[in-house]
Amino acid sequence: MKKIVITLILINAIFLTGNAQMFITKNGKVSFYSDGSLEKIEAYNTQVNSAINITTGQFVFKVLMKSFSFEKALMQEHFNENYVESDKFPNATFQGLVANLNDVDFSALGTYDAIIEGDLTIHGIKNKVKEIGTFEVKEGGIIGSATFFVKLADYDISIPGAVTGKIAEDIEISVDVDLKPRPTN
Amino acid sequence: MKNWIKVFILAGFVAMCVIAYVWIFVYNKPHRNYEKAKADYELQAKDCYYHFSNGAESADITYTGKVLEITGIPTYVEDMDTCSIIVFAYESGMFGDEGIRCSLLPKYYMQSKEINNKEEITIKGYCTGYNETDVIIEQCSLINR
Known part of the structure; x- marks a missing residue:
């Protein structure tokens, strides 16, 4: 319950800051890929909540771990039970901002490189991340994309001894969100 | 044939059977078929949503990772490439409508076009949890349609 309240406060802070111009989606896509010597692991999740406040540059996304397909x-079982322990840590979240907001003109059509900085929480471990992504401003929305690597050890995700060295220690995460203006209530 | 050769052949055969079994039924075991699975819980969509939104932790323990069969009047259907998401909206919040979002299996794509916001429907699928705006149910099938 405490976690929910904290998350709601953080999301509220994003929504209530300044003259918020919010773009949101509930159908964002997050996928990950790892190519170890033992096996290739690939999974995707297409029900990701994401929002950006184009006035302040604050950006969030939230992923339910059990929604990864x-x-x-067997991989799905191992992922949920042994690696991310999704019963204990059901969500992964990112909360941060567009660090180079001045370089991204959300009022003009085009594709802009963006530096995204913030806290990525996976498996209950929060780490600072700074990654390059793009925002494509188009008619009626913004498409946000980013691909980056995370080290499993940084999130206290341990690889069982029997397969150490055969499963990649870094995984590639791709985020694609098609953000639309938030409907007015 | 000498006995040791027979034993060797038999052991080889048993080993091959074990490897084949592990390969087929463990390593490549199929995903659970939620369409055919018996529901762990049958409940009204509205009750399910409010159980999560009023006390997510107890609902999480009860429903997340389970097969749910929910009944209710859908608010609308979202079209997603080759599949549909049926939305039961009960509140309005920071992310717009909040409620239950059910991803239908692709085979129900055409049937989802007939769904309207007047008729009650029953949906069965795998509940992956509550993301503080919506309850997410995946791999859903339409019951009795």
């Missing part, structure tokens, strides 16, 4: 059922 894998090609192999």
Whole structure:
């Protein structure tokens, strides 16, 4: 309950800051990929909540871990039970901002490189991240994309001894969000 | 044939059977078929949503990771490439409508076009949790349609 209240306060802070111009989606896509010597692991999640405040540059996304879909059922089981422990840590979140907001003109159509800085929380561990992404400003919305690597050890995700060295220690995460203006209530 | 050769062949055969079993039924075991699975809980969509939104932790323990069969009047259907998301909206919040979002299996894509906001429907699927705005149910099938 405490976590929910904290998250709601943070999201509220984003929404209530200044003359907020919010763009949101509930169908964002987050996928990850790792190519170790033992096996290739790929999974995707297409029900990701994401929002950006184009006035302040604050940007969030939230992912339910159990919504990741894998090609192999066994991988999905291992992912949820042994790696991310999704019963204990059901969500992954990112809360941060567009660091170079002055370089991104959300009022003009075009594609802009963006530096995204903030806190990425996976497996209950929060780390500072700074990654390059793009925002494509188009008619009626903004498409945000970023691809970056995370080190499993940084999030206290341990690889079982039997497969150490055969599963990649870094995984590539891709985020694609098609953000639309927030409907007015 | 000498006994040791027979034992060797038999052991090889058993080993191959074990490897084949592990390969087929463990490593490549199919995903659970939620369409055919028996629901762990049958409940009204509205009750399910409010259980989560009023006390997410107890609802999480009860429903997350379970097969739910929910009944209610959908608010609208979102079209997503080759699949649809049926939305039961009960509140309005920071992310717009809040409620239950059910991703239908692609085979129900055409049937989802017939869904309207007047008729009650029943949906079965795998509940992946509550993201503080919506309850997410994946791999859903339409019951009795």
